[in-house]
Amino acid sequence: MRDSDQAQKQKSPCSTGNIPVPEFITCRKCGAEAELWTDEEETLCPGCNHKVFKRESTVH
């Protein structure tokens, strides 16, 4: 009796792609900190439900 060879098929748990991480964006309206993941572009402020964008653009 002999063991059959086992094909070593290992996938690294950490893919080399972009891994989203949470960032804290200060709401411009109420000053609360909203959690925004790096793969998202906008989120809702927990304080005032105002839309918080990752990049402050069109601020004029």
Ligand SMILES: [Zn+2]
């Ligand atoms: Zn707010």
